[in-house]
Amino acid sequence: MKHSAILASIGLFFLLATGYAQAQTVAAPNCDPMQEGKVSQWLGPCKQAAVKGNGYAALMVGAIYWNGDGVSKDHAQAAHWFELADLAGETRAAKMLGDEAFTRLVKAGKPEDTDRAVLDTAIGWYEKAVEVEPFPEAKTEAEQSLALLTSLKQQLSAR
Numbered sequence: 001m002k003h004s005a006i007l008a009s010i011g012l013f014f015l016l017a018t019g020y021a022q023a024q025t026v027a028a029p030n031c032d033p034m035q036e037g038k039v040s041q042w043l044g045p046c047k048q049a050a051v052k053g054n055g056y057a058a059l060m061v062g063a064i065y066w067n068g069d070g071v072s073k074d075h076a077q078a079a080h081w082f083e084l085a086d087l088a089g090e091t092r093a094a095k096m097l098g099d100e101a102f103t104r105l106v107k108a109g110k111p112e113d114t115d116r117a118v119l120d121t122a123i124g125w126y127e128k129a130v131e132v133e134p135f136p137e138a139k140t141e142a143e144q145s146l147a148l149l150t151s152l153k154q155q156l157s158a159r
Helices: 002-026 039-051 055-067 075-087 093-106 116-132 136-158
Strands: none
Touching: 039 055, 039 075, 055 075, 055 093, 075 093, 093 116, 093 136, 116 136
């Protein structure tokens, strides 16, 4: 499962690197992770745009908290912003929410300690991501994570 956490980090980097160019037109002013300067200079306006329904802005705020870029790393806070992004129609948020739930599963350590509700949550988000994810690489990662978690769920059900 450690391998999947690495894939999730790579996926997040890919999201930020490739998503910026395509979503730049919907980004709020000063909500630009590629912009020079400190995150603190644009995080406030980005949060405001996210709360007003800008899915890209919410996705970027979530990524900031996920990575701990200029703020304390906080995956629960990241999930909140990813959920706002999903509600605003940002298709890339589903994979990020799957990754967040997957990260919670990895902390269990042993399969028998797996929280079934979190497992179902991760599977649900990855199923959605497979349907809506616009980037082929991220979609492939979601498919791989979904297959792994579905197999884990079957193994746990067989016990």
